[in-house]
Amino acid sequence: MPSVMHAIKIHQVGGPEALTLDTNVPLPQPGPGEVQFQVAATGVNFIETYQRTGAYKATMPFIPGSEAAGTVAVVGDGVTTLKVGDRIATASATGTYAQYATAPANRIIKLPESIDLETASSVLFQGMTAHYLTHSSYVLKKGQTALIHAAAGGTGRVLVQVAKLLGATVIGTVSSDAKAQIAKEAGADYTINYTTTPDFDVEVKKLTGGQGVHVVYDSVGKPTFDKSLKSLRICGHVILFGQAGGAVPPIDPHTLMAGSFSITRPMLAHHIIEDEDFKWRSTDVLNWIQQGKVKIHIAAKFSLSKAGDAHNAIQSRDNAGKILLLPQVD
Numbered sequence: 001m002p003s004v005m006h007a008i009k010i011h012q013v014g015g016p017e018a019l020t021l022d023t024n025v026p027l028p029q030p031g032p033g034e035v036q037f038q039v040a041a042t043g044v045n046f047i048e049t050y051q052r053t054g055a056y057k058a059t060m061p062f063i064p065g066s067e068a069a070g071t072v073a074v075v076g077d078g079v080t081t082l083k084v085g086d087r088i089a090t091a092s093a094t095g096t097y098a099q100y101a102t103a104p105a106n107r108i109i110k111l112p113e114s115i116d117l118e119t120a121s122s123v124l125f126q127g128m129t130a131h132y133l134t135h136s137s138y139v140l141k142k143g144q145t146a147l148i149h150a151a152a153g154g155t156g157r158v159l160v161q162v163a164k165l166l167g168a169t170v171i172g173t174v175s176s177d178a179k180a181q182i183a184k185e186a187g188a189d190y191t192i193n194y195t196t197t198p199d200f201d202v203e204v205k206k207l208t209g210g211q212g213v214h215v216v217y218d219s220v221g222k223p224t225f226d227k228s229l230k231s232l233r234i235c236g237h238v239i240l241f242g243q244a245g246g247a248v249p250p251i252d253p254h255t256l257m258a259g260s261f262s263i264t265r266p267m268l269a270h271h272i273i274e275d276e277d278f279k280w281r282s283t284d285v286l287n288w289i290q291q292g293k294v295k296i297h298i299a300a301k302f303s304l305s306k307a308g309d310a311h312n313a314i315q316s317r318d319n320a321g322k323i324l325l326l327p328q329v330d
Contacts, residue, residue, distance in 0.1 A: 007098035013054035016308030030076035041121035043067035065096030069120035089120035127285035132271035142167030152179035222246035297321035
């Protein structure tokens, strides 16, 4: 085993150019209850763009990334559930923009042979996000209607499929006709192109007979939030789980009196803080993949040395799937 590795480090906040390649990084060593694993592929997620720009604070310098799949290389003290050579996936690792990373053993799931490592690196973060959004933040039920923003994006595409599994009617917003087709293929019952129909709330009310939706899943933030509220039925809920379009400004709680609305701003980490919650969500997600009930689309793959391009891709309005980083260097 090598003693050093290639990894991406962020030394100061900035644009994609802040993702710098270091070819002489000591391998991370697992602490008690942790394992070190060789990374086969890393899932790129929006949270890393927030850390890179300083929207989410992080101690510099650091190696970004938390979602990956690979093979266990070293087992830390006290770990009995995993062994060297196990194929694993996690969304709770430290520093996966690298050739090796560490993760708590109780936030790792062993993979069945039927799921390849690249697929596994693509599914846990977005799959468990879709799980907690529909099973915990708002328990979506058969016959209810959900509005899902960015319905053709990586998380949106999975969320549409999970909502349909639960028997909901789905209205998806998208930024182009091509993405509308992607959302429909994922299962959306209706799509709204907010580029040509900026007042999507008006269209939502038309589609729901004037009532509005039970829940809005909003990962966009500032550009959509006000109209997300206007899209709700009485006692409806907005689940704000991202800010791809910018942070939502503070609001006056009295605004919610218009329909006894409620808002929540959840995070995945809080919904897998208990071991049984992680096991529940990760097992459900892998079962959906194995059974073909949820399909993951890998939009693009980049080498470590092209990490900046990966961030450009995930932030592009043309992106319609999962972005991966592979551990080799061009």
